[in-house]
Amino acid sequence: MVQLTCLSRLLLRRKFLSRSVVSYQNINAAQYAIKIQTTFKFSDLGVQFASPDQLQPKPDVNALQFGKHFTDHMLKIYYHESLGGWQKPQITPMENIALHPGAKVLHYAVELFEGMKAYRGTDGKIRIFRPDLNMDRMNRSAIRLGLPTFNGTELIKCMCRLVSIDREWVPHSEASSLYIRPTLIGIDPSLGVAACDSAMLYVILCPVGSYFDTKSKAISLLADPQYTRAWPGGCGDKKLGSNYGPTIAVQQEASQQGLQQVLWLYGEDHLLTEVGTMNIFMFYINDRGEQELVTPPLDGLILPGITRQSILEISKEWNDFKICERHITMKEVIELTSENRVLEMFGAGTACVVSPVGSISYLGQTLQIPTTEWSTEPLYGRVLRTLTDIQYGRVPHPWAVPIDDYA
Amino acid sequence: MAQAMAQNMFRISQVSLNNVVRCNAYAFAPATSQAKAYSSASTTDKEKSKNPIQKSVFISQSTDIFTNLALEDWMYRNFNFNNHHVLLMWRNSPCVVIGRHQNPWVETNTTNVAHQGMEIARRNSGGGTVYHDRGNLNLTFFTKREEYNRRNNLEIVSRALFREWGIESVITPREDIVVKNTYKQQISGTAAKLGRPNAYHHCTLLVDVNKVALRQSLHKDDKGIVTNATQSVASPIMNLCEINQHVKVERMLGAVGWEYLRTCPETLEDGGQDLINKQRGFQLINPTDNWFPGLNKLKEELSSWDWRFGKTPKFQVNKSFRVPKEFLGEGEMGVQELKVSLEVNKGIIDDVTLKLPPGLLSTNGFHGEVDVVTSLRGQPFSERAVVSLENALHDMSTKEGNLQGKSQFVMNCMRQVMQSV
Numbered sequence: 022m023v024q025l026t027c028l029s030r031l032l033l034r035r036k037f038l039s040r041s042v043v044s045y046q047n048i049n050a051a052q053y054a055i056k057i058q059t060t061f062k063f064s065d066l067g068v069q070f071a072s073p074d075q076l077q078p079k080p081d082v083n084a085l086q087f088g089k090h091f092t093d094h095m096l097k098i099y100y101h102e103s104l105g106g107w108q109k110p111q112i113t114p115m116e117n118i119a120l121h122p123g124a125k126v127l128h129y130a131v132e133l134f135e136g137m138k139a140y141r142g143t144d145g146k147i148r149i150f151r152p153d154l155n156m157d158r159m160n161r162s163a164i165r166l167g168l169p170t171f172n173g174t175e176l177i178k179c180m181c182r183l184v185s186i187d188r189e190w191v192p193h194s195e196a197s198s199l200y201i202r203p204t205l206i207g208i209d210p211s212l213g214v215a216a217c218d219s220a221m222l223y224v225i226l227c228p229v230g231s232y233f234d235t236k237s238k239a240i241s242l243l244a245d246p247q248y249t250r251a252w253p254g255g256c257g258d259k260k261l262g263s264n265y266g267p268t269i270a271v272q273q274e275a276s277q278q279g280l281q282q283v284l285w286l287y288g289e290d291h292l293l294t295e296v297g298t299m300n301i302f303m304f305y306i307n308d309r310g311e312q313e314l315v316t317p318p319l320d321g322l323i324l325p326g327i328t329r330q331s332i333l334e335i336s337k338e339w340n341d342f343k344i345c346e347r348h349i350t351m352k353e354v355i356e357l358t359s360e361n362r363v364l365e366m367f368g369a370g371t372a373c374v375v376s377p378v379g380s381i382s383y384l385g386q387t388l389q390i391p392t393t394e395w396s397t398e399p400l401y402g403r404v405l406r407t408l409t410d411i412q413y414g415r416v417p418h419p420w421a422v423p424i425d426d427y428a
Numbered sequence: 429m430a431q432a433m434a435q436n437m438f439r440i441s442q443v444s445l446n447n448v449v450r451c452n453a454y455a456f457a458p459a460t461s462q463a464k465a466y467s468s469a470s471t472t473d474k475e476k477s478k479n480p481i482q483k484s485v486f487i488s489q490s491t492d493i494f495t496n497l498a499l500e501d502w503m504y505r506n507f508n509f510n511n512h513h514v515l516l517m518w519r520n521s522p523c524v525v526i527g528r529h530q531n532p533w534v535e536t537n538t539t540n541v542a543h544q545g546m547e548i549a550r551r552n553s554g555g556g557t558v559y560h561d562r563g564n565l566n567l568t569f570f571t572k573r574e575e576y577n578r579r580n581n582l583e584i585v586s587r588a589l590f591r592e593w594g595i596e597s598v599i600t601p602r603e604d605i606v607v608k609n610t611y612k613q614q615i616s617g618t619a620a621k622l623g624r625p626n627a628y629h630h631c632t633l634l635v636d637v638n639k640v641a642l643r644q645s646l647h648k649d650d651k652g653i654v655t656n657a658t659q660s661v662a663s664p665i666m667n668l669c670e671i672n673q674h675v676k677v678e679r680m681l682g683a684v685g686w687e688y689l690r691t692c693p694e695t696l697e698d699g700g701q702d703l704i705n706k707q708r709g710f711q712l713i714n715p716t717d718n719w720f721p722g723l724n725k726l727k728e729e730l731s732s733w734d735w736r737f738g739k740t741p742k743f744q745v746n747k748s749f750r751v752p753k754e755f756l757g758e759g760e761m762g763v764q765e766l767k768v769s770l771e772v773n774k775g776i777i778d779d780v781t782l783k784l785p786p787g788l789l790s791t792n793g794f795h796g797e798v799d800v801v802t803s804l805r806g807q808p809f810s811e812r813a814v815v816s817l818e819n820a821l822h823d824m825s826t827k828e829g830n831l832q833g834k835s836q837f838v839m840n841c842m843r844q845v846m847q848s849v
Contacts, residue, residue: 070689070709073681078489082718093711145508189486189711192719193506 060172061098061107063179068186070094071114082192085228087200087372091115092187096179096224100169103218107171110179112186115225121210125217130263131207133162136371137327138229139184139199139424141191142414147184147199148421150412152177154327159203162259167216168205176203180224181424188424190228195413200227200372239379239393240368243275244284244351246291246384251322257294258321265298272297280382282368287322291351294322299368299376300329303349304342304400306362312342314400315349328369331420332404351383358388365392367401374408375401479511481575481693484708485685488518490715493549493560496520498727499715500568501552504626506722509572515688516568516713517681522561522638523547524645527554527619531657531740533809534648539847541645550736553630555619556660559645563636563667565680569629571693576627578603578620580696585616585633587698588687592679593672604663605631613666633684635677636669651848655743685710733808737775745770747848749841751785766838768845772809780804782838810846817842 071093080090095115099108125131135155139147156173163170184199191199203224207217248271250264251257257264268283275283282297293301294317307313314336317323336344357363366378377392377399392399411418488496496518503516523546524536532538532548535557541548560566569581582599589595596608597615605616618631642665668675689707692699717724729735748765764785771779807813817839 068705068709070704070707073485073487073685073710074678076487076710076712078712079714079719081714081716094709186708187711188708189484189713194718194721 059106059170060175061110061179063110063175063182065109066112066179066182067109068112068182069114070186075114077115079190079228082194082197087229088227090228092190092199092226092228094183094186095226096183098179098222100220100222101218106169110175112179112183118221118223120208123210123212124206124208125211126206126208128212129207129214130261130266131166131168131217132204132262133159133166133168133260134202134204134262135159135260137201137203138371138412139191139201140412140414140421141188141193141195141197142412142421142423143195144414145193146414146423146425147188147191148412148414148423149177149181149184149201149427151327151331151420152180152422154330155203158260158325158327159205162256162261163205165256165259166207166261168207168220171222176222176224178427181427183224184226184424187226190226192228196409198229198412200229202227239377239390240281241279241379242282242284242296242381243271243278243280244286244291244293244381244383245271245274246286246351248283248285249287250285250294252287253321255321258319258324260324264324278382282376284381284383286351290348292322293317293349293351293354295324296368296376296378297370298372299370300324300326301349302329302332302365302367302369302401303354303363304365304367305357306364307343312364313345314342315345315347317348318346326369326371328371328374328408331408332369332375335404335407354381355383355388358390363390364395365400366390367392369404375405377401480706481511481513482706482708483513483515483689483693485688485710486514486516486713487681487685487710488516488713488715491519491521491562493520493523493525493547494727494731495715495723496566497549497551497730498723499713499720500628500630501726501730502715502720502723503570504552504621504623504628506720507570507626509570509575509626512708513575513693514570515685516570517685518566518568519562519564519677520560520566522559522641523549524557524559525549525551526557527658527660528552528739529554529658529741530557530660531653531655531743532737533651533740533745534653534655534657534743535660536645537647537848538810544641544645546645547731548736549730550739551619553619553621553628554658556617556658557646558617558632559637559642560632561638561641563634563638563669563677565633565635565677565684567631567633567684571627572625573622573627575693576620576622576629578618578629580693581629582616582618582631583696584687584691585631585684587691588680588683589668591687592683593675595668595671595675605633607666607668607671610666610671611664613664615666615668617663633680634665634667635675635680636667637665639665639667652746653743654746655741657741657743733775737808737810740772740775742771742773745772745845747841747845749844752837766841768841770804770809770845775808777804777807777809777813804842813846 076093093115094112096110096112098110100106101108120127135158137150137152137155139149141147153173156176160170160173180201180203184201191197201224203222205220205222208219208221209217250268271283275281284296285294286292287294295301300316300323302314302316304312304314316329316333319325333344336342354363368376368378370376378390379392380390381388392401410416411421414421488499490496500516503514507514524541526532526535526548528551532550536548538548567585579599582603582605586597586599586605589597597605598608600606603618604614606612606614615634616631618629620629621627686704689704689709690699690701691697692703715723746767746769748767751764751766766785767783769781770777803816803819804813807816
């Protein structure tokens with residue numbers, strides 16, 4: 022009996038996904054040749070290695086800036102409705118993509134992506150952190166853009182094979198990782214704003230040196246209510262490229278003011294939503310004098326971050342303080358800081374796990390947040406240690422599975 | 429609907445079964461296959477079918493002999509070769525590499541080599557001395573100790589030569605590769621290191637080496653050295669590019685690499701593109717301490733004087749020199765010789781003996797030998813020792829003026845001894 026996850030049930034219910042689910046329909050002989058698959062399969066994966074002259078020389082580890090260097094291979098999977106749906110996955114040498122100028126991704130930003138990491142553990146094994154959550158999120162994003170969905174487990178297996186091939190791009194030191202960027206784009210060469218008949222899913226990898234650089238220094242934020250990242254009924258809760266492009270100018274504005282990241286506010290109440298490309302957490306003393314960790318709820322404006330979810334789940338396990346998912350307003354933050362009741366504020370994301378916030382510039386005033394100063398054992402440090410212990414295999418945990426055990 | 433589902437399940441399970449069966453075909457080689465001459469792996473069949481051995485080809489980005497030897501050593505000590513074999517390919521700028529138990533002064537002329545700007549390195553594996561330059565490709569085959577098999581590795585190289593250029597070669601009993609129909613000139617030399625849990629076999633491949641430089645650096649005069657160190661066996665060599673002008677090192681990387689990937693590790697069966705697709709492919713390696721923590725320490729050790737020269741087994745240098753007539757006393761006839769004997773241990777001069785002929789003694793008595801001896805003792809066996817000897821003799825000759833000529837002669841003899849090695 023095939024196990025149905027929430028996602029498959031969702032797919033079955035949605036009529037517009039009339040791409041037939043193979044096992045649940047009688048297929049006549051005429052259709053047999055172009056059976057539409059719901060997913061590609063890892064067992065169909067074809068590999069074509071880069072030959073020695075196609076390899077990229079590895080730079081010095083200190084020269085590894087995030088996102089600037091890529092590994093030697095990539096994973097590519099095409100989807101063509103006319104050819105029966107998902108085609109066979111291919112691992113090929115890293116190469117440019119050729120697109121028709123009318124491809125929908127270039128006109129209507131029919132693009133979604135994911136961000137996750139593979140970590141080289143203390144035992145030399147490479148582990149991926151909770152990839153199943155990224156796969157679910159990726160499929161939800163695909164539905165919003167009218168792009169085809171797929172079986173997340175099959176993609177995880179293909180990605181494990183890709184990481185295995187390029188695993189020497191991860192330095193052998195203990196704090197190194199490989200950033201994995203799965204991307205799904207609509208490549209239909211027609212200008213109508215409609216669902217794509219052709220799409221391409223590809224995965225590229227970036228080596229990341231030791232993350233113990235200056236990320237643990239507190240960052241300064243610009244909170245300007247005139248800029249909105251996401252809105253109700255929009256797609257702020259999906260990881261789409263179109264959510265990020267428009268933030269570049271705002272980030273430039275922050276840099277011009279000497280500030281490092283943007284604190285995204287929404288609505289009349291100036292709700293805190295996200296910081297930069299990360300979720301936001303606040304650790305403070307509540308009205309009853311207890312320590313409380315609070316983060317905005319998943320009401321459609323917030324990207325459901327995997328680090329965010331992991332922090333909430335870990336905190337619930339610790340059971341040391343109250344945890345609440347609720348709206349936070351700037352008014353509240355100002356009140357709390359004036360009473361010295363804010364202990365910490367930090368962003369949470371895949372790139373650096375947690376990023377402590379030192380100050381917020383808001384409507385002419387600067388709020389100082391004592392995140393890195395209030396204690397020798399701050400919460401964000403404890404969270405960082407716990408999560409990295411799991412990711413680097415120092416503590417065995419079902420959240421981090423070695424790539425060799427996946428395939 | 430249930431039937432369609434069942435059909436699907438059956439199809440899926442059959443596909444995975446086929447994959448498993450295909451895997452096993454490589455793991456369970458029938459005893460009558462040609463592979464029976466080679467040692468078989470001792471891992472259980474169950475382990476093999478569960479996790480077939482995957483192969484990687486690493487290519488070093490460095491051309492420094494010490495860095496590459498350190499990388500080789502790092503991988504031997506730290507890499508996990510469970511179900512993973514690695515072929516490391518590396519090239520060096522011109523240098524001389526002696527075996528673990530060899531005597532650099534015997535094998536090569538250290539002064540000349542230094543003057544030409546070449547390094548002398550001592551590797552960790554045994555065997556003889558070789559000359560490296562960029563026309564030489566080094567191959568290191570890493571496996572777990574149980575899966576170590578030199579002949580298999582050389583067979584892969586031999587196949588690659590044929591597949592790419594049609595060159596036919598044989599592997600001699602000494603495990604050199606010799607091209608057929610040549611005058612037994614080898615194009616490869618082999619050495620190995622076995623440890624627990626890892627082992628490696630490395631060999632050279634002469635593609636386009638500078639044969640003049642090779643001959644000059646490996647030239648051995650009779651230096652009067654008595655030693656127990658491993659002596660190299662001089663063999664005639666040739667370059668592959670002499671057999672076929674299309675043979676180039678860059679192409680060799682691909683030829684040997686792809687052949688390594690397509691060959692089944694235990695049975696040497698050619699698995700073709702299907703087997704290649706199951707491997708891990710090629711990777712460039714940047715051997716720095718940041719990529720491989722601990723590499724710098726290994727590199728420092730390998731480039732230290734203590735390792736390269738100090739690890740030499742104890743040896744003796746004996747030389748004799750004809751004393752010119754003018755230094756002999758009057759009335760002395762015949763040929764007289766000054767005999768110099770040095771005992772060198774761990775690269776340091778332990779003892780010096782000068783046997784002076786009677787004629788060299790003058791009425792004042794040639795006491796100089798005492799100072800000569802003491803000044804040399806404890807010096808490393810190198811140019812430095814000559815300098816300190818010069819100083820000692822200079823001091824001595826200022827004290828006893830008319831001995832200048834004789835002490836000059838003795839000093840020249842000593843210097844000759846030092847420079848001849």
